[in-house]
Amino acid sequence: MNKPIYHMSGSGYCLRAIVAESLEYEPIKHTQAEETLLLHATRCENLAAMQMQDEGLEIIDGGHCDRCGRNGFHVEIEEDDFILVGHLDRKVIINGTEYPVEIKSLGRFRHLMFKKKLFEPFPEYATQEICYMRSQRKPGIYWVMSRDTGEPLKYIINDFGGELKIPGFTHIELDLTYNEIVSNLIVAQYYIQTKTLPDEVHSNGCKWCNYRYLCEIGNETLPEVGDLGLVQAANLYREGKDARDKAEDDMDRATASILKYAKESETSKFKITDIASVSYGGLVSRPRVDEARLKDERPDIYKQYIKMTKPFEDIRIYLKKGG
Numbered sequence: 242m243n244k245p246i247y248h249m250s251g252s253g254y255c256l257r258a259i260v261a262e263s264l265e266y267e268p269i270k271h272t273q274a275e276e277t278l279l280l281h282a283t284r285c286e287n288l289a290a291m292q293m294q295d296e297g298l299e300i301i302d303g304g305h306c307d308r309c310g311r312n313g314f315h316v317e318i319e320e321d322d323f324i325l326v327g328h329l330d331r332k333v334i335i336n337g338t339e340y341p342v343e344i345k346s347l348g349r350f351r352h353l354m355f356k357k358k359l360f361e362p363f364p365e366y367a368t369q370e371i372c373y374m375r376s377q378r379k380p381g382i383y384w385v386m387s388r389d390t391g392e393p394l395k396y397i398i399n400d401f402g403g404e405l406k407i408p409g410f411t412h413i414e415l416d417l418t419y420n421e422i423v424s425n426l427i428v429a430q431y432y433i434q435t436k437t438l439p440d441e442v443h444s445n446g447c448k449w450c451n452y453r454y455l456c457e458i459g460n461e462t463l464p465e466v467g468d469l470g471l472v473q474a475a476n477l478y479r480e481g482k483d484a485r486d487k488a489e490d491d492m493d494r495a496t497a498s499i500l501k502y503a504k505e506s507e508t509s510k511f512k513i514t515d516i517a518s519v520s521y522g523g524l525v526s527r528p529r530v531d532e533a534r535l536k537d538e539r540p541d542i543y544k545q546y547i548k549m550t551k552p553f554e555d556i557r558i559y560l561k562k563g564g
């Protein structure tokens with residue numbers, strides 16, 4: 242059986258969000274404004290890497306990860322019950338040894354907050370960094386750039402052996418261990434197996450949480466509507482979605498049986514009585530354009546070829562499980 246995969250960047254989220262993701266609740270889609278902000282943050286990370294190079298650090302870029310479609314050095318840690326996957330923003334080579342580099346580009350107020358309180362208001366950053374350092378078995382370099390002023394904050398994290406001495410960097414130690422992260426994920430596994438959501442734990446992260454619609458915090462500002470017609474429509478939507486999920490599941494299982502026959506009998510075309518005809522073309526892969534990478538690396542070309550669709554009504558309906 243395949244082990245579940247957790248992302249290092251999300252392993253510090255609240256347990257409820259981790260479990261919701263694993264149970265395949267639908268994440269809230271990013272708005273266009275959020276997509277633009279994410280792209281801007283990625284570009285700011287490139288600027289921060291240039292700042293590091295300007296200070297004489299030998300920085301290497303992991304480039305694009307073809308396995309995951311993300312940017313950075315792909316790293317994994319395999320535990321007994323799950324696998325943790327992450328992508329290091331950069332690495333730095335110091336005295337011939339590579340160390341993991343994590344870059345954050347924050348708006349002015351969050352940058353100031355980090356300067357004053359370090360990881361305390363950003364527990365998910367601490368979790369991510371602990372996982373990255375564990376994957377490399379090395380202390381980490383942490384660079385926090387202000388998106389507004391460019392001011393960098395520079396840290397060396399958990400250098401217990403005192404192997405790193407870089408002028409201008411502050412040594413700090415995180416008040417969190419890798420074993421605590423693993424224990425938390427083992428608790429998440431329990432909820433996932435029993436298909437239940439843990440209680441809400443409100444935090445700063447709730448504002449950006451992709452599953453906030455499942456929580457009081459995500460709904461407390463929404464006006465509640467009890468119109469009978471809308472309640473019926475919502476129930477009809479749920480029934481339709483359940484029926485579609487079941488139909489997709491049936492079709493997947495049927496396809497697997499027919500595929501098994503086609504492969505084992507080495508038959509590429511055949512009929513199944515008068516119900517269906519089958520054409521099997523073997524294991525194939527098709528080229529696709531990596532839109533996110535094109536948008537990031539060659540925005541000039543991306544803009545030339547982008548076409549707007551016809552206007553459509555942008556409505557999204559998120560179902561609360563068991564609601």
Ligand code: SF4
Pocket residue numbers: 255256257258440441442443444446447448450451452453454455456458459
């Ligand atoms: S909104 Fe807050 S409490 Fe709810 S899942 Fe997200 S982080 Fe957890």
